[in-house]
Amino acid sequence: MTKxxxxxxxxxxxxxxxxxxxxxxxYARASDDLRREFSQDLIDWExxxxxxxxxxxxxxxxxxxxxxxxxxxxxxxxxxxxxxSYTGGYLPQADETVAIDLTxxxxxxxxxxxxxxxxxxxxxxxxxxxxxxxxxxxRPVMHGPISGSHATVGGAASQNLLGRLDSFLxxxxxxxxxxxxxxxxxxxxxxxxxxxRHYGPDLTGLFIGDxxxxxxxxxxxxxxxxxxxxxxxxxxxxxxxxxxxxxxxxIARLNIVPRLYGMDPLKSxxxxxxxxxxxxxxxxxxxxxRNSLMKGLVDAATVVRAGRGALxxxxxVLHVHAEGVNDDAAQASIRLIRDICCKNGLELxxxxxxxxxxxxxxxxxxxxxxxxxFVPINAIFPYSRAAAVxxxxxxxxxxHKPVFDENDISTSCIASAEQGVFLLEPMFYWAxxxxxxxxxxxxxxKFAKLNKNKRNIDTRNVVIxxxxxxxxxxxxxxxxxxxxxxxxxxxxAVAPExxxxxxxxxxxxxxxxxxxxxxxxxxxxxx
Numbered sequence: 231m232t233k234x235x236x237x238x239x240x241x242x243x244x245x246x247x248x249x250x251x252x253x254x255x256x257y258a259r260a261s262d263d264l265r266r267e268f269s270q271d272l273i274d275w276e277x278x279x280x281x282x283x284x285x286x287x288x289x290x291x292x293x294x295x296x297x298x299x300x301x302x303x304x305x306x307x308x309x310x311x312x313x314x315s316y317t318g319g320y321l322p323q324a325d326e327t328v329a330i331d332l333t334x335x336x337x338x339x340x341x342x343x344x345x346x347x348x349x350x351x352x353x354x355x356x357x358x359x360x361x362x363x364x365x366x367x368x369r370p371v372m373h374g375p376i377s378g379s380h381a382t383v384g385g386a387a388s389q390n391l392l393g394r395l396d397s398f399l400x401x402x403x404x405x406x407x408x409x410x411x412x413x414x415x416x417x418x419x420x421x422x423x424x425x426x427r428h429y430g431p432d433l434t435g436l437f438i439g440d441x442x443x444x445x446x447x448x449x450x451x452x453x454x455x456x457x458x459x460x461x462x463x464x465x466x467x468x469x470x471x472x473x474x475x476x477x478x479x480x481i482a483r484l485n486i487v488p489r490l491y492g493m494d495p496l497k498s499x500x501x502x503x504x505x506x507x508x509x510x511x512x513x514x515x516x517x518x519x520r521n522s523l524m525k526g527l528v529d530a531a532t533v534v535r536a537g538r539g540a541l542x543x544x545x546x547v548l549h550v551h552a553e554g555v556n557d558d559a560a561q562a563s564i565r566l567i568r569d570i571c572c573k574n575g576l577e578l579x580x581x582x583x584x585x586x587x588x589x590x591x592x593x594x595x596x597x598x599x600x601x602x603x604f605v606p607i608n609a610i611f612p613y614s615r616a617a618a619v620x621x622x623x624x625x626x627x628x629x630h631k632p633v634f635d636e637n638d639i640s641t642s643c644i645a646s647a648e649q650g651v652f653l654l655e656p657m658f659y660w661a662x663x664x665x666x667x668x669x670x671x672x673x674x675x676k677f678a679k680l681n682k683n684k685r686n687i688d689t690r691n692v693v694i695x696x697x698x699x700x701x702x703x704x705x706x707x708x709x710x711x712x713x714x715x716x717x718x719x720x721x722x723a724v725a726p727e728x729x730x731x732x733x734x735x736x737x738x739x740x741x742x743x744x745x746x747x748x749x750x751x752x753x754x755x756x757x
Contacts, residue, residue, distance in 0.1 A: 373489070603660060
């Protein structure tokens, strides 16, 4: 702390004024509603601490200045993008915390068609990246989350996600003491270009999945690619999760499709609950560029009716996207997949896959159809463990059906696999009031329509308990996790030597432990 600040510790209003001197008065705020919003995520609503203020910088230099001032004021720092998280990663552990909102860092700073990369502010959404790349005939190699209409690129990189992570080529990072560093070939002194990640040790990789606790991402460079000319979709219904997982693994081991994801009956049915107008908007975009996908689908209403009818009667449904140098090549992959899936399953109209391909990003899954709150839990396993895990989860759902019924809790589950990794993501839905994050991201009319449920703490606590039981089961199966935050007990799961090494890195990058305290089991207050 500077001598002036030490001699006369500033009042709350003085602190706001100091940060406003960096970011502008409009972007240093401390209203009760905003402080409440930035002290919650999708599951930890009853936070024991509340941030003192929220600061929204516009660029890297402002972020660095905010971090330095927070150090002088001895404030902890939490970092947030869209806030679509559920493991407490950005929740404050003490009231003396400043929340840094990165959503103003949404500028596209570089787009190279020749070198096939894009550099964006960490607050840019995946939709922005997709649209910018599409304007020059490219697409991001890393697809990003389905919530990419609102989810930010920096947030996804910090929380981690399944996919081609090598396509994160480099970051610009503000460390916990305000230093600014660049990773990858963009750090070169002469003619820097961020096209190559692996120049020297992989510093970029250190910050993927760090939940914002090692540094604050301010810029992200992503690899782009030409979309393939051939595209084909398919869907298959299975009687059980275990049978669907068997097919998922067989397909994943072939390594011939970019995307496959399985859904339970509830998730499959709700995926098609769109209006005819929405379907028309979605499918007209396909018709303009991918006429082959429209064969047999006369109009949007036909697609919705066909998909709903089949999926309403279906059990577990696997959706597959195949690509190739032309449509024949993509269809050849589908034929191989059909041979695998039809041993235990039935083919359905590929309605969901077609819709997701046309509109890959949406916030539609943030709440249930009737405005229910939902919260997931994820787990990652090697292929060899997937069947046993799927069987155990089916057993868990059966064992707890009386609890689900008594508390009017619905369950859902998504399964996927690629590059040697099997992902399982169970979800819980229940009637409860919506929160400020839902209000921020849902259109005002939709939020008003859906926010009809009363506050339901009792069921909320039941869900929290059920989720903890699943976490224990996953731990016993040796699960890895995305979105580690403060929830998955990383410090208990890994070897002590590994944890000590990561802690040493933390101490080097963030000497006072100021960034997102409590993540990975680190101290909850700055040291």
